[in-house]
Amino acid sequence: MKRVEALRQLAFEKKGFDGFLIANEANLLYFTGFPRATCLLIPKTGKSTIYVYSVNYEQAKAEGKSFKVELVKRGEKLMEKIAAQVKDFKIKKLAVDTLNLENYRNLAKGLRGETRLKIQNKLVWELRKVKDEKELELMRKAGELTSEGMKAAYETIRPGVREYEVAAEIEYAMRKTGSWGTAFETIVASGVRSAFPHGGCTDRKIQKGDLVVVDIGATYKYYRSDMTRTVTAGKPSAKQKKIYEIVRLAQEKAFQAVKPKAKAKEVDVNARKVIEDAGYGEYFVHGLGHGVGLEVHEPPTLNQESKDRLRVGNVVTIEPGIYIVGFGGIRMEDTVLVRKRKAEKLTRGSYTLETEQ
Amino acid sequence: MKRVEALRQLAFEKKGFDGFLIANEANLLYFTGFPRATCLLIPKTGKSTIYVYSVNYEQAKAEGKSFKVELVKRGEKLMEKIAAQVKDFKIKKLAVDTLNLENYRNLAKGLRGETRLKIQNKLVWELRKVKDEKELELMRKAGELTSEGMKAAYETIRPGVREYEVAAEIEYAMRKTGSWGTAFETIVASGVRSAFPHGGCTDRKIQKGDLVVVDIGATYKYYRSDMTRTVTAGKPSAKQKKIYEIVRLAQEKAFQAVKPKAKAKEVDVNARKVIEDAGYGEYFVHGLGHGVGLEVHEPPTLNQESKDRLRVGNVVTIEPGIYIVGFGGIRMEDTVLVRKRKAEKLTRGSYTLETEQ
Numbered sequence: 255m256k257r258v259e260a261l262r263q264l265a266f267e268k269k270g271f272d273g274f275l276i277a278n279e280a281n282l283l284y285f286t287g288f289p290r291a292t293c294l295l296i297p298k299t300g301k302s303t304i305y306v307y308s309v310n311y312e313q314a315k316a317e318g319k320s321f322k323v324e325l326v327k328r329g330e331k332l333m334e335k336i337a338a339q340v341k342d343f344k345i346k347k348l349a350v351d352t353l354n355l356e357n358y359r360n361l362a363k364g365l366r367g368e369t370r371l372k373i374q375n376k377l378v379w380e381l382r383k384v385k386d387e388k389e390l391e392l393m394r395k396a397g398e399l400t401s402e403g404m405k406a407a408y409e410t411i412r413p414g415v416r417e418y419e420v421a422a423e424i425e426y427a428m429r430k431t432g433s434w435g436t437a438f439e440t441i442v443a444s445g446v447r448s449a450f451p452h453g454g455c456t457d458r459k460i461q462k463g464d465l466v467v468v469d470i471g472a473t474y475k476y477y478r479s480d481m482t483r484t485v486t487a488g489k490p491s492a493k494q495k496k497i498y499e500i501v502r503l504a505q506e507k508a509f510q511a512v513k514p515k516a517k518a519k520e521v522d523v524n525a526r527k528v529i530e531d532a533g534y535g536e537y538f539v540h541g542l543g544h545g546v547g548l549e550v551h552e553p554p555t556l557n558q559e560s561k562d563r564l565r566v567g568n569v570v571t572i573e574p575g576i577y578i579v580g581f582g583g584i585r586m587e588d589t590v591l592v593r594k595r596k597a598e599k600l601t602r603g604s605y606t607l608e609t610e611q
Numbered sequence: 612m613k614r615v616e617a618l619r620q621l622a623f624e625k626k627g628f629d630g631f632l633i634a635n636e637a638n639l640l641y642f643t644g645f646p647r648a649t650c651l652l653i654p655k656t657g658k659s660t661i662y663v664y665s666v667n668y669e670q671a672k673a674e675g676k677s678f679k680v681e682l683v684k685r686g687e688k689l690m691e692k693i694a695a696q697v698k699d700f701k702i703k704k705l706a707v708d709t710l711n712l713e714n715y716r717n718l719a720k721g722l723r724g725e726t727r728l729k730i731q732n733k734l735v736w737e738l739r740k741v742k743d744e745k746e747l748e749l750m751r752k753a754g755e756l757t758s759e760g761m762k763a764a765y766e767t768i769r770p771g772v773r774e775y776e777v778a779a780e781i782e783y784a785m786r787k788t789g790s791w792g793t794a795f796e797t798i799v800a801s802g803v804r805s806a807f808p809h810g811g812c813t814d815r816k817i818q819k820g821d822l823v824v825v826d827i828g829a830t831y832k833y834y835r836s837d838m839t840r841t842v843t844a845g846k847p848s849a850k851q852k853k854i855y856e857i858v859r860l861a862q863e864k865a866f867q868a869v870k871p872k873a874k875a876k877e878v879d880v881n882a883r884k885v886i887e888d889a890g891y892g893e894y895f896v897h898g899l900g901h902g903v904g905l906e907v908h909e910p911p912t913l914n915q916e917s918k919d920r921l922r923v924g925n926v927v928t929i930e931p932g933i934y935i936v937g938f939g940g941i942r943m944e945d946t947v948l949v950r951k952r953k954a955e956k957l958t959r960g961s962y963t964l965e966t967e968q
Contacts (some may be wrong), residue, residue: 310808312806435796
């Protein structure tokens with residue numbers, strides 16, 4: 255309920271709303287701790303209510319204890335039901351985090367112009383961007399589990415093994431040590447496919463000399479982590495080593511720049527400049543990183559367009575890469591917590607290119 | 612391109628549109644076969660174009676070969692770019708599958724009233740609901756892999772093992788045999804938590820006598836599968852056996868009713884009646900099933916409100932359940948293909964409640 259209170263403070267006291275409707279899945283989890291709510295209505299006066307369908311009703315009553323639990327019955331229209339409740343609460347200015355087009359139209363129709371409706375997702379992000387101690391505990395654990403997965407990748411990758419077989423070992427290692435699932439689809443992209451930043455994971459057999467980009471994440475109690483290493487199957491070539499060192503240096507320079515009040519786009523520049531100076535600027539085809547938390551891609555964004563400034567409690571990825579079609583790709587990524595002095599890496603792993611050590 | 616042609620036929624010839632914008636991720640995969648497109652614009656006259664960001668540009672050129680590939684450059688606004696292209700193609704009546712509120716507003720603004728814009732997601736579902744031979748090949752494989760996972764569940768579940776440890780063995784078994792990942796978050800819900808249909812998977816230790824609901828799915832080349840079994844850790848009680856047999860019979864009755872032209876809601880009734888007649892109607896708190904394909908929840912829907920009729924090529928789940936707080940839950944589910952005569956089960960597994968056989 256502390257998080258609901260923080261939203262009330264922000265939306266009601268500072269912004270003049272008198273009701274907030276939360277409909278986004280991750281936001282619902284953030285405010286209720288319960289993974290199966292369909293909507294949460296927070297009135298300025300009155301009890302916050304979660305709406306659930308019958309399939310999740312008993313679980314909501316058991317696990318959503320601080321909230322009033324409202325059952326959406328068979329045949330009832332959710333948005334109509336919420337609109338009626340908004341009127342009961344006498345809400346005049348309702349903020350909503352996100353709604354799809356159909357729900358937005360139905361809600362607006364139900365409110366009949368008697369309540370003003372405004373999308374205010376940014377207010378929720380203001381809160382979610384800054385992780386509290388409880389969240390950091392879970393994210394540290396997610397980071398540890400991810401690091402276990404990466405160890406398994408180093409142990410498994412060799413010529414003749416298929417990409418999905420590597421993924422099997424990685425995910426098994428994360429799960430066995432306590433992961434609740436993958437934070438996103440595991441990437442094990444080898445050879446020519448390593449040149450595609452989102453190369454996925456197929457049944458391709460890894461060849462001798464291949465670059466293999468391994469981009470993985472564990473989830474722990476809904477909190478995610480994100481980590482990439484690139485390794486070679488067998489001895490790396492001189493060019494592979496050279497480009498690897500550039501990416502490694504770019505990541506280190508960016509990591510050093512992760513500080514409170516730093517402009518996110520300048521952290522990106524720290525890495526980008528290393529890669530540009532080495533003559534590979536055009537091959538770094540994405541931003542430096544993104545926030546991580548309940549979702550794997552969150553604000554703040556670290557790229558050349560970002561207007562964000564880092565704050566203590568932000569958790570972001572630092573993931574420079576160089577991708578050359580025909581040669582392959584090299585990316586290195588860690589999930590990093592912004593702290594007062596030195597940033598803290600939540601994912602930890604080898605910085606070597608070779609698997610056979 | 613056969614699928615794009617089918618959409619052209621449906622939307623342009625029959626419905627009078629002269630352009631179709633696809634923005635939904637699964638729809639993009641369905642029409643392009645390429646997993647990283649951001650949008651696909653299909654004009655009545657002119658070449659279909661996929662839009663991608665720089666991070667996916669090289670992959671799109673390599674893998675999206677039948678389409679024109681348009682790079683969305685840094686700083687470019689996607690919806691503005693598409694609106695300009697719509698004008699170039701002289702599209703007067705544009706169908707869109709789905710757009711979020713912000714994109715819808717930006718696109719409408721970009722079109723300045725010169726092109727009519729209409730959400731037409733149902734047309735796409737008309738196609739996606741009926742799986743073609745290529746899709747069925749992948750779904751059969753996904754079903755086989757899921758069945759491998761279920762075997763691992765039967766082998767692993769015993770008192771003292773944690774839910775996530777069972778999930779680890781299931782997912783490892785699916786991955787090792789070729790799965791591209793899980794179709795949804797694995798459910799291993801034991802004891803009191805088995806009474807929650809979406810009980811998830813935690814670090815709870817399975818106790819002797821527990822009911823354990825195992826709801827899992829493998830993915831193969833983007834196609835998903837969905838299967839549930841419920842087992843006991845140790846010898847089942849008389850009540851567990853009795854309720855299990857009711858659910859088993861309900862599933863069988865529904866399976867027998869899966870035929871072309873059958874009303875989806877009547878297939879639901881076939882299962883529901885068995886459960887109601889046994890006196891447990893109020894504990895079957897969800898619909899009978901749902902379509903499966905590129906997504907794990909698709910049309911057609913099999914529940915009491917459904918207006919769907921089954922057709923040859925539909926793939927649906929049949930998953931009755933009884934959930935009693937304090938006692939636990941029992942669900943049984945298979946993914947099933949509607950065929951001319953007898954329906955075909957794509958997932959296959961034991962129908963026994965006991966793990967120790």
